[in-house]
Amino acid sequence: MDERVREHAEVLVDWSARIETGDDVVVSVAEDAHDLAVAVAEKLGERGANVVTLYDSAEVSRAYLKAHDGEFGDDPAHELALLEHADAYLRLGGGRNTTASADVPGETQRAFARAREGTREARMDTDWVSTVHPTRSLAQQAGMSYEEYQQFVYDAVLRDWESLADEMAQMKDVLDAGSEVRLLKEDTDLTMSIENRTAVNSAASVAYDSHNLPSGEVFTAPYATEGEVFFDVPMTIQSNRVTDVHLTFEDGEVVDFSAGQNEAVLGDILDTDEGARRLGELGIGMNRGIDRFTDSILFDEKMGDTVHLAVGRAYDSCLPEGESGNQSAVHVDMITDMSEDSKMLVDGELVQRNGTFRWEDGFEG
Amino acid sequence: MDERVREHAEVLVDWSARIETGDDVVVSVAEDAHDLAVAVAEKLGERGANVVTLYDSAEVSRAYLKAHDGEFGDDPAHELALLEHADAYLRLGGGRNTTASADVPGETQRAFARAREGTREARMDTDWVSTVHPTRSLAQQAGMSYEEYQQFVYDAVLRDWESLADEMAQMKDVLDAGSEVRLLKEDTDLTMSIENRTAVNSAASVAYDSHNLPSGEVFTAPYATEGEVFFDVPMTIQSNRVTDVHLTFEDGEVVDFSAGQNEAVLGDILDTDEGARRLGELGIGMNRGIDRFTDSILFDEKMGDTVHLAVGRAYDSCLPEGESGNQSAVHVDMITDMSEDSKMLVDGELVQRNGTFRWEDGFEG
Numbered sequence: 001m002d003e004r005v006r007e008h009a010e011v012l013v014d015w016s017a018r019i020e021t022g023d024d025v026v027v028s029v030a031e032d033a034h035d036l037a038v039a040v041a042e043k044l045g046e047r048g049a050n051v052v053t054l055y056d057s058a059e060v061s062r063a064y065l066k067a068h069d070g071e072f073g074d075d076p077a078h079e080l081a082l083l084e085h086a087d088a089y090l091r092l093g094g095g096r097n098t099t100a101s102a103d104v105p106g107e108t109q110r111a112f113a114r115a116r117e118g119t120r121e122a123r124m125d126t127d128w129v130s131t132v133h134p135t136r137s138l139a140q141q142a143g144m145s146y147e148e149y150q151q152f153v154y155d156a157v158l159r160d161w162e163s164l165a166d167e168m169a170q171m172k173d174v175l176d177a178g179s180e181v182r183l184l185k186e187d188t189d190l191t192m193s194i195e196n197r198t199a200v201n202s203a204a205s206v207a208y209d210s211h212n213l214p215s216g217e218v219f220t221a222p223y224a225t226e227g228e229v230f231f232d233v234p235m236t237i238q239s240n241r242v243t244d245v246h247l248t249f250e251d252g253e254v255v256d257f258s259a260g261q262n263e264a265v266l267g268d269i270l271d272t273d274e275g276a277r278r279l280g281e282l283g284i285g286m287n288r289g290i291d292r293f294t295d296s297i298l299f300d301e302k303m304g305d306t307v308h309l310a311v312g313r314a315y316d317s318c319l320p321e322g323e324s325g326n327q328s329a330v331h332v333d334m335i336t337d338m339s340e341d342s343k344m345l346v347d348g349e350l351v352q353r354n355g356t357f358r359w360e361d362g363f364e365g
Numbered sequence: 366m367d368e369r370v371r372e373h374a375e376v377l378v379d380w381s382a383r384i385e386t387g388d389d390v391v392v393s394v395a396e397d398a399h400d401l402a403v404a405v406a407e408k409l410g411e412r413g414a415n416v417v418t419l420y421d422s423a424e425v426s427r428a429y430l431k432a433h434d435g436e437f438g439d440d441p442a443h444e445l446a447l448l449e450h451a452d453a454y455l456r457l458g459g460g461r462n463t464t465a466s467a468d469v470p471g472e473t474q475r476a477f478a479r480a481r482e483g484t485r486e487a488r489m490d491t492d493w494v495s496t497v498h499p500t501r502s503l504a505q506q507a508g509m510s511y512e513e514y515q516q517f518v519y520d521a522v523l524r525d526w527e528s529l530a531d532e533m534a535q536m537k538d539v540l541d542a543g544s545e546v547r548l549l550k551e552d553t554d555l556t557m558s559i560e561n562r563t564a565v566n567s568a569a570s571v572a573y574d575s576h577n578l579p580s581g582e583v584f585t586a587p588y589a590t591e592g593e594v595f596f597d598v599p600m601t602i603q604s605n606r607v608t609d610v611h612l613t614f615e616d617g618e619v620v621d622f623s624a625g626q627n628e629a630v631l632g633d634i635l636d637t638d639e640g641a642r643r644l645g646e647l648g649i650g651m652n653r654g655i656d657r658f659t660d661s662i663l664f665d666e667k668m669g670d671t672v673h674l675a676v677g678r679a680y681d682s683c684l685p686e687g688e689s690g691n692q693s694a695v696h697v698d699m700i701t702d703m704s705e706d707s708k709m710l711v712d713g714e715l716v717q718r719n720g721t722f723r724w725e726d727g728f729e730g
Contacts, residue, residue, distance in 0.1 A: 024443040029420045034396070041425045045432030050441030055394045055420035060406045067410030076415035078389040081446035 001035060004154045008131070009039035012090060013047065015161055016129045016205050016213045021048035023087040026126075028054040033094035036133035040090060052082065056091070058100035065104045065112060072115035083122035088206075093298070094133035098141045102239040106268040109238055113329045114273070127206040131157070131213040132298055141236070142294035149294075156214040156290045156299060164216055165203035168286050170359055171218040171351075175199035178346035181222065181282060183307060185342035187230035187246060192222035192282060197318050202283075209317040216287025216302040221318035221325040222279050222309075225249040229309065233293055233300060233335035240265045241295075245334055247311075253277045254311065270311065275328030281310035283333070284344075284352075297333050305339040305355035366400060369519045373496070374404035377455060378412065380526055381494045381570050381578045386413035388452040391491075393419040398459035401498035405455060417447065421456070423465035430469045430477060437480035448487035453571075458663070459498035463506045467604040471633040474603055478694045479638070492571040496522070496578040497663060506601070507659035514659075521579040521655045521664060529581055530568035533651050535724055536583040536716075540564035543711035546587065546647060548672060550707035552595035552611060557587035557647060562683050567648075574682040581652025581667040586683035586690040587644050587674075590614040594674065598658055598665060598700035605630045610699055612676075618642045619676065635676065640693030646675035648698070649709075649717075662698050670704040670720035 013019045025044055029037040037053065044051050083089070101109070113120075132138065132153065139149035175181070179195040197220045201208050204215035231245040244260030254277040259266045270276050288304035301308040310333045314325030338344065339355040356363045378384045390409055394402040402418065409416050448454070466474070478485075497503065497518065504514035540546070544560040564585040567575035596610040609625030619642040624631045635642050653669035666673040675698045679690030703709065704720040721728045 022438055024441045026443065029422075029425075031399070034422065034424070037420070037422065038424050038428045042428040042432045045429040048434065048436070048438075050438070050444070051429060052441070052444045052447065053420045053422070053425055055402070055418045057394075057399065057402065057418070059399070060394075060402050060418055063403045063407040064410040064416060067407045069413065071413070073387060073415070076389045076417070078391065078447050078450035078452075079415070079417045081450040082417065082443050085443035085446040087443075 001039065004150070004158065005035050005039045005133075006042070007158050008036060008154065009043045011157060011161075011204075012040060012129060012131055012213055013043040016131075017088045017090060017127055018206055019044060019047050019049050019088060023047075023049040024085060025049045026052050026054060026082065026086045026089045028056045028089065028091045030056045030092060030094045030133070031059070031096045032135040032137065033092040033133035036092050036094070040092065052086075058095050058097065062101045062104050065101075065108050068108070070108055070111055072112055075116055075118035079119050080122055083119055083126065086126045089123050089126045089128040091128070091130040092133055093130065094135040094138060096135065096137050098137055098236065099239040106238060106265065110268065110272050110329065117329060128211050129206065129213055130211060130298065132296070138294075138296060141296065144294070152292075152294065156287065156302070159214070159289055161204055164287070165201060165208060168201045168203060168216070168218050171284055171286065171357070172199045172201045174346055174351055175218065175220050180347055182345040182348075183229065183336070183342075184345070185230070185336065185338065188228060188336065190225065190227040190229040190249070192279065193224040194220050194222050194282070196320060197221050198320075200315070200317050212298055212302070214287060214290070214299065214302055216289070217283045217285050219281050219283035219315075219318070221314035222282045223326070224252050225279050226251075229336065231334040231336050233306070233337060234295065235297065235334060236295055237262075237265050237269060237332060242266055252279075269330055269332050272312070272330045273328050275326045276312050276330050278311065278326045279309055280312045280314040280326045280328065280331055281308070281333070283308045283310070300335050301333050305337065306335050307338050307344065308333045308335040310334070366404065369515070369523065370400050370404045370498075371407070372523050373401060373498075373519065374408045376522060376526075377405060377494060377496055377578055378408040381496070382453045382455060382492055383571055384409060384412050384414050384453060388412075388414040389417075389450060390414045391417050391419060391447065391451045391454045393421045393454065393456045395421045395457060395459045395498070396423070396461045397500040397502065398457040398498035401457050401459070405457065417451075423460050423462065427466045427469050430466075430473050433473070435473055435476055437477055440481055440483035444484050445487055448484055448491065451491045454488050454491045454493040456493070456495040457498055458495065459500040459503060461500065461502050463502055463601065464604040471603060471630065475633070475637050475694065482694060493576050494571065494578055495576060495663065497661070503659075503661060506661065509659070517657075517659065521652065521667070524579070524654055526569055529652070530566060530573060533566045533568060533581070533583050536649055536651065536722070537564045537566045539711055539716055540583065540585050545712055547710040547713075548594065548701070548707075549710070550595070550701065550703065553593060553701065555590065555592040555594040555614070557644065558589040559585050559587050559647070561685060562586050563685075565680070565682050577663055577667070579652060579655070579664065579667055581654070582648045582650050584646050584648035584680075584683070586679035587647045588691070589617050590644050591616075594701065596699040596701050598671070598702060599660065600662065600699060601660055602627070602630050602634060602697060607631055617644075634695055634697050637677070637695045638693050640691045641677050641695050643676065643691045644674055645677045645679040645691045645693065645696055646673070646698070648673045648675070665700050666698050670702065671700050672703050672709065673698045673700040675699070
């Protein structure tokens with residue numbers, strides 16, 4: 001086995017999920033994530049954790065959803081019981097075809113998501129971490145060769161996370177102290193309130209309320225959004241490529257939208273439920289180990305010099321104790337490039353210009 | 366997809382497991398059983414069942430077990446909760462290497478089996494069915510080409526089960542009315558009590574207390590075993606080939622044993638616990654659609670003209686209501702060929718001679 005796979009498993013189990021002896025762990029394995037599953041099992045055995053391994057196949061899900069009449073009942077008792085008794089949930093992505101579900105009607109996918117809110121909540125109540133094993137399918141989506149893509153993934157994952165966490169703490173301090181964020185660039189002048197919200201220093205560990213590996217972003221839960229925003233980075237929503245998204249907000253809600261490709265897919269997302277038209281997340285990418293867009297949200301949104309916004313569900317960790325943020329069955333991230341002709345202001349003060357933060361060399365105030 | 370895979374899924378879901386709308390189903394998928402998993406998901410979607418899909422990888426288990434210190438705690442709460450809330454459990458076998466666990470110490474495997482008795486019981490309390498998807502690894506173990514092996518599997522699985530169930534009912538009637546079974550052949554003169562036990566007409570459906578697809582055997586839970594028995598069919602125990610097993614019983618327990626190959630593996634099995642030295646099963650193979658040995662117990666034990674005995678755990682379905690039979694963490698089947706120079710007697714009366722039952726043409730009393 002490639003030694004990098006073992007190192008990946010070690011970061012996941014020890015740094016990210018902080019697994020201890022006796023923990024009840026669920027490991028979800030995508031179709032082609034077998035090698036990482038083997039390495040993770042080895043690490044979990046060493047730690048003396050207990051493991052249930054799930055098979056997360058897009059082709060299996062597609063077959064099920066297409067055959068179903070769409071009347072999905074409540075959350076199934078067995079799935080709910082598994083998740084409610086789990087301490088941690090490790091999702092190992094990496095399928096064989098990123099468009100495997102392209103012919104499942106969006107309506108069916110949304111109905112199924114709504115019928116599984118309880119299991120999703122139970123999963124998110126665990127120490128969950130999501131990562132990906134580099135597969136040929138993901139390399140293809142990224143437009144890269146397989147070996148090049150493997151190196152890309154391990155460059156992003158096998159990092160000095162402690163040191164990156166220290167860097168990101170500066171951005172968190174600015175957001176925690178601030179009340180309003182404003183983004184300015186081409187076709188973009190957007191204002192959001194972040195008063196009374198706590199930013200998460202997402203350092204790829206549950207110890208930082210961070211649940212992605214790799215990570216490297218600081219995010220919060222904005223509200224009262226006003227203005228317009230343009231997302232120049234393409235994205236894949238439910239197996240469909242969506243490009244050049246433009247959203248207009250009034251009173252915190254999307255009142256107008258357009259997209260270059262697959263505008264209807266975007267419209268369906270916004271129609272999922274009431275919360276799908278409000279923002280659930282503002283995230284600031286700070287992982288400069290990720291040096292290019294690869295059409296994978298796990299990596300793209302962490303890239304340095306980018307900002308992303310998500311419509312839909314907010315993470316409770318950004319809210320005051322006991323309060324809930326925006327509720328929705330969906331959480332769809334969209335990314336905008338901040339490297340050129342752009343500004344981010346907090347309470348009217350410039351924090352980032354053309355991708356450079358004010359505490360970095362080369363910052364022009 | 367090969368249409369036979371869809372037919373296999375239909376037999377499994379409808380005839381074998383009798384899945385209905387709203388059932389909470391666990392599907393366990395071996396490494397190379399993906400295509401069958403897709404077909405089963407489609408069928409479960411049509412029926413409106415709820416599905417949790419497990420990944421059953423021998424390589425993942427091996428990595429976990431080899432890394433673990435062997436101090437396995439009690440049954441994990443999350444796994445137990447999943448199984449206790451499941452209505453049905455469908456095991457789709459078919460890995461990539463039948464000897465994938467060959468280097469896991471037998472002691473570790475047995476300790477793990479003992480520590481998971483609760484989850485095994487919970488699984489067996491569901492409407493569970495075990496089947497296999499034909500894989501190249503299983504074809505290799507059978508000494509067959511891949512296409513030939515696929516046809517072998519579908520010949521055994523895609524049968525008129527209702528008609529086979531009628532045939533087998535005759536054997537069940539003989540055993541239910543009888544008190545003692547005697548087997549006679551080369552190196553074999555074995556007597557077992559079956560008084561007060563109920564035979565199972567194993568017609569590959571939970572409606573018949575039958576949990577294997579394919580099936581085609583009638584089995585019961587013998588006790589008070591006396592004498593000697595020779596198993597001329599080779600078997601694979603925990604990834605090791607074991608041949609020419611000879612057992613001697615006194616007062617229901619194995620007091621002497623030998624094997625041509627891997628005698629130590631057999632010895633380890635018999636030392637697992639107290640129940641591992643007593644018989645848990647007497648089975649009579651009656652599926653003449655299975656026409657050769659393929660070194661897979663799921664098929665071999667169902668073959669016409671064979672009898673198998675298992676040391677270890679007995680199935681409750683053979684016992685009077687409320688009583689438990691032989692208890693053990695193991696259940697290991699061993700097969701003897703009854704096609705030549707052999708007799709099976711029940712209460713001293715000849716029931717089968719050289720493979721032919723007394724209700725069949727050509728029977729010589």
